[in-house]
Amino acid sequence: GEILKPAQDKLKQKNLDVIVANPIDLPDAGFGTETNQAIFLSRQGRKLEIAACSKLQLAHQLFDFIWLAVDS
Structure with missing residues (x-):
């Protein structure tokens, strides 16, 4: 189903x-x-869509995304 709108709402509601x-x-x-x-969203409005990849690759990309979001 739709994942973007609920995630954006939760990002704001939970601060x-x-x-x-x-x-x-x-599938996959x-x-x-x-x-x-996945789709990564930050409080600053950054959005990164990650195509299907290994879960380890996804974790590395998430770490980088968080690092940039917190460092901003």
């Missing part, structure tokens, strides 16, 4: 620095798979 929205209803994403995809 978060960063939130990750990932689909759990797509979510639980029980070797890969995942």
